[in-house]
Structures are given as structure tokens and as C-alpha cells.
Amino acid sequence: MADDGSAQSQTVWPLPKFYFQVKWDDTELAFQEVSGLDIESEPIEYRAGNSKVFSKVKMPGMLKSSNITMKKGVFATDNAIFDWFNEIKMNTIKRKALTISLLDEGGNPTMVWKVRNAFPVKITGTDLKAEGNEVAVESIEIAHEGFTIENA
Template sequence: MSDDGSKQGNLWPMPKFRFEVDFGTQLTKISFQEVSGMDQEVQVIEYRHSNNVLFSTIRMPGIAKYGNVTMKRGIFVNNNKFWKWMDEMKMNTISRCTVLIKLLDEGGRVSMQWQLNNAWPTKIMGTDLKSDGNEVAVDTIEIAYEQLIITNGEF
């Protein structure tokens, strides 16, 4: 008899194909086909105590750095909200927002959430156009942010 996974409970890894991205009040919920680049890195600080008997440095955690998140979505008729958001950067008046990236379970409930604080667009790439292609037109937006908070469960 094969194992249907019912005895495993929550030990199975989550599939990554069901997710939603919420930009709050500015852009609301937008569907994406791909979200990548949610990473955090801590710089290493090396120093040597003046009275250290070892002839080596001590390594300590320093400032946290966050990579840019890249999101890809299909282009829809008369939907250029990202381009307008990018245009707001003129004269340093960019509106920052909180972006919520939610991984959903089979019931549509949030199982894991990445919160990007003080997010703003740093790069937008329009689709490539080919007369002999038949792919969907895709926009790509790259978002910089200042803090990443990861939470689990229903909100």
C-alpha cells in the first residue's frame, strides 16, 4: 500500500507555485508568474582585541544587507501601474510601501509570508517583442527594500 502522506502531517515541503503579492493600498494585489531574490546577508566584521593572546582576528556579525526582489508578470491592457510608480522617483519623491509575498497552502490560507519594508522600484524592464514569437508579454520589476521579516501561519 502506498503512502498518501497523511501520517507525515506538516513534514512535507510546501509547493511554491501558489502565492500572491500584496502591495498594500497603492497597487493592491497583483498576480505574478515569478518572484525571486528574497535574500539576506550579514556583513562580517573582523577585528583583533588589543590584549588577545591569539594571533588572529575575531569575526562578528555586522550590518544586514538585502538583495533586490525580482518579480515577473504578464502585461495586461491599460495596466501600467508599475511604470507610474517608477515615474514617482522624479525629484526624490518616491512612495515606499510594504510588500507582502504570501505562500499559500491548498486551501488558499497563508502558510508563510515575506514582508518587505520600505520597498520601492529600482528597475523595470519591458517585454521583448518578436514578430515570430508566440509567448506572453512579460514585464519585470526589481524592488529594493530595507528590511525582510518572515512569518508563518494565518494572518
């Protein structure tokens, strides 16, 4: 009898990336794209003067995160990202915890990125074209102080 795939383990196939959700506070927004979920360690190069090896030693340094960019369609009464951006007053901003979840086919989170102390640094409105027929898309760029990954 042929294998219909029903007995396969859930770990055989990688997760699709098109079903996800983004939450901050009690707000959930529908974004079209999320990018910038990367973190790196800046290497420190060092060579002691009495080292017999004529090369530098590399060791891990401080962690550096990229800004997260999120894109979404423009809706007539949806101003949540502009409201958050407008809270910036004289170098003060309400930092928020973001939760970005990759969902399975049942809508349950499988991977969750918990972003710490996020705040908006740039909003890009849609471009307008009289001859186009695309959906209006705006984007928000968010700075943060790192994230953790949790697997459900």
C-alpha cells in the first residue's frame, strides 16, 4: 500500500512562512511582511604582544540586532502604527514588547519571537500612482534591544 503521508512526523517538513501574527500590547495587526529578525555577535580581534602565533585571536563581542521592518496594507480607519509613532515627544517614547508568531495550519504558534523594548523609528507611507492598480502598502521600522525565540 502506498504511503499517503498521514503517518509522517511533523518534523519532516520545514514550516511555511506565510501564516503569522504580530501583537503589541493588546493590539494585533495584520502585516503582509516582517523582516529583520536577525542578531549577530560582533567579533573582537586581539593579539597579545608575547604570543608566538603571528595572528589575531577572535572572540565574541557585543550583540547587535537589526531593525525590524513590517509592511501592511493601508486601511481607511487603521492608524495604530501612526498613533504609536506620534507618542514620540522630546526623546521619550513608550517602548513596547512585540510578539511575532509563526503559526501552524490550526492557527497555533509554532515559533515565537519575543522582542524587547521596541519602538518605531521610521514610517514609510505608500507611494501613489495614477496608472497603477496595486494595493496601498505602508511600512514601519522598529528598533529594539534584542529578542528571544520560543518554540511551542
